[in-house]
Amino acid sequence: DAMVIQNPRYQVTQFGKPVTLSCSQTLNHNVMYWYQQKSSQAPKLLFHYYDKDFNNEADTPDNFQSRRPNTSFCFLDIRSPGLGDAAMYLCATSGRTSGGSKETQYFGPGTRLLVL
Amino acid sequence: KNQVEQSPQSLIILEGKNCTLQCNYTVSPFSNLRWYKQDTGRGPVSLTIMTFSENTKSNGRYTATLDADTKQSSLHITASQLSDSASYICVVSAGKSTFGDGTTLTVKP
Numbered sequence: 001d002a003m004v005i006q007n008p009r010y011q012v013t014q015f016g017k018p019v020t021l022s023c024s025q026t027l028n029h030n031v032m033y034w035y036q037q038k039s040s041q042a043p044k045l046l047f048h049y050y051d052k053d054f055n056n057e058a059d060t061p062d063n064f065q066s067r068r069p070n071t072s073f074c075f076l077d078i079r080s081p082g083l084g085d086a087a088m089y090l091c092a093t094s095g096r097t098s099g100g101s102k103e104t105q106y107f108g109p110g111t112r113l114l115v116l
Numbered sequence: 117k118n119q120v121e122q123s124p125q126s127l128i129i130l131e132g133k134n135c136t137l138q139c140n141y142t143v144s145p146f147s148n149l150r151w152y153k154q155d156t157g158r159g160p161v162s163l164t165i166m167t168f169s170e171n172t173k174s175n176g177r178y179t180a181t182l183d184a185d186t187k188q189s190s191l192h193i194t195a196s197q198l199s200d201s202a203s204y205i206c207v208v209s210a211g212k213s214t215f216g217d218g219t220t221l222t223v224k225p
Contacts, residue, residue, distance in 0.1 A: 004159075042218060088157075107160045108159050110157070
């Protein structure tokens, strides 16, 4: 089945220790997004790629970086995680596929990050 | 500022009952409105998507309505099941997507 995969599902890191979260997709979508979601809050868009074009949200901290080496993979790098960065990180994709809506975002299961 | 407001914030109903969740928005111009279901600890899953010209869309026991004039949408759940317990998120797009904070639904036996 075509899907959005996130690894790992749970990630524990230490305060200040760099961490990388990964996302892959088999939907062949050209747009990939990274969201941060804290408890009982709406997902907050950090940045997205339209093909290889990187689009950063104005209020995304410099601590958060992203890489998209190819269509299928996208990475979220947190250079120096703080306690406030503990959250669920959601990867999503969108794009034209047969039978699918261009606008619908398909979300992965998320990676829950814990910062000790 | 584009906003999406959902009500109620939380809702508890008995299994088998119907319920309706509300979404009011100020996003303009309007492209589409989507309802997602998010189970605890999981990513959101799309339920419905409606464009400006659509005023109702169904997906099984889920029926979404849209009134673009009053900028209101509702999600009606029929014959609720225990598995309907989740957060329901309304997302309105005008190029960029604006998320509501969600309604947490709990279905009790």
